[in-house]
Amino acid sequence: MSEPAPTGEFHTISRGDTTIIEMPPRLSVLEAVPFKQNCQELLNSEPATKRLVLDFHRTTFVDSSGVGALVNILKLVQQQGRELVLREVHRPVMMVFSVTGLDRVLVFESQPESRSSENLSLNHEDFPVPHPSVRSRVKRAMDIVGGLVGLSITAVLFPVIAIAIKLDSPGPIFFRQIRCGLLGKRFWLWKFRSMCADAEARKGEVKNQVQGPLFKNENDPRITRVGKFLRRTSLDELPQFYNVVKGDMSLVGTRPPTPDEVERYEVPSWQRLNVKPGMTGEWQVNGRSRVRNFEDVIQLDLRYQQQWSLLYDVKLILKTLKIFWSKNTGAY
Structure with a gap:
């Protein structure tokens, strides 16, 4: 196993055919653009990586740019016949995935908190609103x-x-x-x-x-x-x-x-x-x-x-x- 190494602002860990990327606390446009670039470079330079795991344990905010970056990476992974997995997704981020429908197409390593769409609404006080x-x-x-x-x-x-x-x-x-x-x-x-x-x-x-x-x-x-x-x-x-x-x-x-x-x-x-x-x-x-x-x-x-x-x-x-x-x- 290699030591965590910074890839831009994203730390990665390689374990055999699995690469883990630690996501930042926020995934807005400032982080989403380098995130997409880092993932593309990693997938192109690491053919041995069959499983890309995004560790969301620190992430509490995702806006539309973050959603767009995830959609782009998901398409790229699927085109290359690899697997994209999300780990430790907290409730505020899961609410965003539920609203956008990404919770139905993304793969989660463990059962996210309160995935039921009935409990995840735009009106909930925990929802990380991208604009006032x-x-x-x-x-x-x-x-x-x-x-x-x-x-x-x-x-x-x-x-x-x-x-x-x-x-x-x-x-x-x-x-x-x-x-x-x-x-x-x-x-x-x-x-x-x-x-x-x-x-x-x-x-x-x-x-x-x-x-x-x-x-x-x-x-x-x-x-x-x-x-x-x-x-x-x-x-x-x-x-x-x-x-x-x-x-x-x-x-x-x-x-x-x-x-x-x-x-x-x-x-x-x-x-x-x-x-x-x-x-x-x-x-x-x-x-x-x-x-x-x-x-x-x-x-x-x-x-x-x-x-x-x-x-x-x-x-x-x-x-x-x-x-x-x-x-x-x-x-x-």
């Missing part, structure tokens, strides 16, 4: 009140919108799509359908006009005539008030990405998942679809996290309403 907005009761109250008001407006407009969608093209009234929320947790996002019923199958026919993992086309042929109006006025997003009331989204937050978009993230980009996604936010009030560079979207999302306050949320909501009434939402 997540635990703000006032923000959540604003979401519930605003969401209920929004659903009331949606109910009034629903008959007209539903009839228009049905008369314009065959298919369902609503469109739902899996999106990634806080820490990468997946949820169903709801919209009024603005595309043809087989839009997902025809995605390969459309050229992407946006740089990076995003997908946008200003003249997307899959969008229906009614859909163009719904998108231009943002009426297609009214059903998302249900997502807000349910708690998957907030009135104000970051843009909710799709799983295939997140699959392409580098570890630092996962930071945008440290808050709940929002119906509006920096991206929506700063050009929305006209923002065509993914790095610009990331910077807008991170700016929201840095400047967040309840008053800042109110300002973004007022800006959104101003844009809506000016009929220049920037959406297509």
Whole structure:
């Protein structure tokens, strides 16, 4: 057995075909980037390692970047036919794994504390919130009140919108799509359908006009005539008030990405998942679809996290309403 040796800030111990990495007390973006790099270098330079054990006995905090690093390493280990095992995972970290669904795909050396999803909720005081907005009761109250008001407006407009969608093209009234929320947790996002019923199958026919993992086309042929109006006025997003009331989204937050978009993230980009996604936010009030560079979207999302306050949320909501009434939402 070799002596523990530092690999960056991570100590490793080799025992035959098993390599143990001692994880730091925190696994945020500052630690997640070198952690991923260290693991990649170790796996590439140590072909004898068949079993990689991550010792979490000191770790009490993991944010979305830490989740992203673990997801990347898990994929790499699986591609190479090796095994990834987690050891001594404490309750706060296990809560993060439960929320994101990682507890169902990761292998644990011993039974983690309270793995039942019923006991691991975002509202528990032990949950290591990655951003103060997540635990703000006032923000959540604003979401519930605003969401209920929004659903009331949606109910009034629903008959007209539903009839228009049905008369314009065959298919369902609503469109739902899996999106990634806080820490990468997946949820169903709801919209009024603005595309043809087989839009997902025809995605390969459309050229992407946006740089990076995003997908946008200003003249997307899959969008229906009614859909163009719904998108231009943002009426297609009214059903998302249900997502807000349910708690998957907030009135104000970051843009909710799709799983295939997140699959392409580098570890630092996962930071945008440290808050709940929002119906509006920096991206929506700063050009929305006209923002065509993914790095610009990331910077807008991170700016929201840095400047967040309840008053800042109110300002973004007022800006959104101003844009809506000016009929220049920037959406297509």
